[in-house]
Amino acid sequence: MLKKTTIAMAVAVATTLTLSASAAEQQKYEIGGGLSHFLFDDDMDLNDDxxxxxxxxxxxxxxxxxxxxxxxxxxxxxxxxxxxxxxxYFLSGLYHFNVDSNVQPYLSLGWGQGETEVGSFSNESTATNVGAGIKWFLNENFAVRPSVNHFFNTEYDEDHTTVGLTLSYLWGGASAPKPTPAPKPTDRDGDGVADASDRCGSTPSGVSVNAMGCPLDTDGDGVYDYQDKCASTAAKLKVDAKGCPVKLTDTVSIDLNVNFDSNSDVVKAQYFSEIRRVAKFLSQYQGTKAVIEGHTDTSGSAAYNKSLSQRRADSVARVLVQEMGVAQSRVSAMGYGEERPIADESTREGREANRRVVAKVSATVESMEAK
Structure with missing residues (x-):
């Protein structure tokens, strides 16, 4: 029985501490009715009900x-x-907490009498009780009251507990003051997002905004919809101040740092990142084609160098198509051998500079410049 009492009182206290508060007016008089669940000690030989x-x-x-x-x-x-x-029946004194709230916890201490009738047998006793409860005001005149009381029988060893739920009517107090409404959040630009949450506090009137108060940018190009003259631009393309793609018509050369073993045309995996730069470039400039140019120094015969440079250019082109996913129609290869030196062949450094692979990307039509 003591365990049941402890649990019931703990529930009441926990509920008291977690309920929120709002203004309520006190009334003097109260009348109420409801249910009371009895929890008896085992020695009392009575069923809980x-x-x-x-x-x-x-x-x-x-x-x-x-x-x-x-x-x-x-x-x-x-x-x-x-x-x-x-x-x-028992008379109790109550002490209330949180008296400016619509949810008011209270503690009680009281004394009363009880009578138990079983057949022709009747037993009367007196008991003191301690309790706790909540007055939860639905409005100025009605309150719901959950409560728990534990009774200490002054004549016997058996105690009992009641858990009650009552609906009360209250009257006789002054009119409740109306709560002061919370100040309305300011919204200086009138976009429906309060200034405290608005990251774009100067949005023009009538412009649609997101949850952060910023104008919409449907195509994600960095230009707000209300300023965007090209509202369906692909996300990867660079745009001007009006949100329209920047056009590109120039031919662009990309030098590749791809080296081959002596007399070999096999592209090593370590150079794939270099070749990937060309693949990315082609993906950014639609309507373009790439010519992979192979060059050598003057060591060896001109005919051999011509053949070697072609094989190496073909190898880089194959990596672009097979490994990087570039369409075959956009890639071609040309070996120039020793025909187009860019440095003096009399020095080692010059010869190394002439042994190079270059990707030349040209626009076949006007294309859009990507970001």
Whole structure:
């Protein structure tokens, strides 16, 4: 029984601490009715059950009040199953907390009498009780009251607990002051997003905005819709101040740092990142084609160098198509051998500079410049 009492009181306290508050006005008089569930010690030989409750109350001040409670219960004995009627009434003093709230916890201390009738047998006793509860005001005149009370019998060792739920009508207080409305959040640009959350506080009137108060940018090109003259630009393309793609017509050369083993045309995997630059460039400039040019120095015969440079250019072109996914129609290869030197062949550095691979990308039509 003690365990049940402890749990019930803990639930009441936890509920008291977690409910939120708002302004409420105190009324002096109270009348209420509801249910009362009895939890008996095992020694009392009575089944736990639910009965009826009525109460009358008076509130002296914001914090102090008193009430008279009547509980009636029809149940049975545990052992013999005989009908049993339990009646108790008790007078309690109440101390209220959180008195400026619509949800007011309270503690109570009281004394009363009880009578148990089983057949022709009747037993009367007195008991002190401690309790806790909540007055949850639905409006100025009605309140829901969950509560728990534990009774210490002054004549016997058996105690019991009641858990009550009451609906009360209250009257006799002053008119409740209307709560002061919270200030309306400011929205200087009138876009429907409060200034405290608005990251674009000067949006022109009538412009559609997102949850952060910034104008919409449907195509994600960095130009707001209301300023965008080309509202369906592909996301990867560079745009001007009006949101329209920047056009490109120039031919662009990309030098590739791709080296080959002596007398080899096999592209090593370590150079794929270099070739990937060309693939990315082609993806950014639609309507373009790439010519992979192979060049050598003057070491060896001109005919051999011509053949070697062609094979190496073909190898780089194959990587672009097969590994990087560039369309075959956009890539071609040309070996120039030693025909187009860019440095003096009399030095080692010059010869190294002439052994090169170049990708030349040219626009076949006007294309859009990507970001």
């Amino acid at each position: 639910t009965g009826l409750r009525g109460l009358l109350g008076y509130r002296f001040s914001d914090r102090w009040g008193m009430e008279l409670v009547l509980d009636k219960l029809s149940t049975e004995t545990d052992m013999s199953g005989l009908d049993a009627d339990v009646t108790q």
